[in-house]
Amino acid sequence: MDKPQSTLVSLFELIRTRKSFDHLGRAKKLQLATLATLAALVFTAAWGAAAGSCVATLALGNLVKVPLIVLMSVVASAPLGVVAWKLLGEKSSAADLLLSQARSLLTGSLVLGTLVPIVALYYHSSVFAGPLLAVGTAGVSLILGGAMFVRLVRRAPGVENEVVRTAIPAAVLVVQAAAMLQLIVLMSPILPDPTMFNEGIDGFAREGAAQEKRR
Amino acid sequence: MRSVMLAAALLAADADDAVLAERVRAAQIGAAIAFVLTVGGLALGARHLARRAKENEAEELLEEAYRELDDKPRE
Secondary structure (H helix, E strand, O other): OOOHHHHHHHHHHHOOOOOOOOOOOHHHHHHHHHHHHHHHHHHHHHHHHHHOOOOHHHHHHHHHHHHHHHHHHHHHHHHHHHHHHHHHOOOOOHHHHHHHHHHHHHHHHHHHHHOHHHHHHHHHHOOOHHHHHHHHHHHHHHHHHHHHHHHHHHHOOOOOOHHHHHHHHHHHHHHHHHHHHHHHHHHOOOOOOOOOOOOHHHHHHHHHHHHHHHO | OHHHHHHHHHHHHHOOHHHHHHHHHHHHHHHHHHHHHHHHHHHHHHHHHHHHHHHHHHHHHHHHHHHHHHHOOOO
16 A cells, blocks of 8 residues: 555545546546545544534444445445446546545545534534534535535546536435435434434425425 | 425325334444445455556556667667
8 A cells, every 4th residue: 555645645635626637547546536435434423423522422423323424325326427427428437437526525524524623612512503513514515525526527538518527426416415315314313403304305395395384 | 396295294294103113223224234344345445456556557667668768779
């Protein structure tokens, strides 16, 4: 394996949108994608522990639960992207798409990782701001990661059609969000307080029907 | 849209809680096993890919060296 220092440098280079890895071989691209995914799991675990830090068992459980939600949602959405990418592009490489997905995952989780101290601090010192901050940081990281994924895939070589290059990452993100929603149901509770995501799609359907009735 | 939301809400409300809890439990176990296998696969894959990448790099360097030797004018 590479030296730890060069691996760390590579990880930081991965989060730069302008940095291109097109010149690298397939094995190197997939290695970077794997390392980025594993690093992302560490950051999400740290965020999970901070978000559940009010209850010791929850914090310990979140060390596994949050990375599980993130990784399994990626695993659920990646096949769709790879198949579409290979079908719709003549010279497209699945390694490019997987590296883009891993890079965006790392960026999103790094946002969570950098906000760990503030999430833990607010959860311990405020009744209403803690949950808001936890859900807010998760939302921001999802938006940033998603935006980066679309941007990277649009620049990736292999697929010429502009519409296809936007539609594929968008479809992958929709599937990932759908998987994430139900994985949260499986792994609940993640935060000490109940959130709108605890019941997944059923909760949203009930809420939607209740709003329709009120009208 | 309204009828779809109401139908979804009715279906969600009528679901048998015990059956749903059982399914959720099975899904939790499945997800945990899949997670462990995926993380293990990623860790093993990272080692394997690092070796492959190094080999490719060495081959490329060798190719470049040979190319340079070929391009060099003979004295």
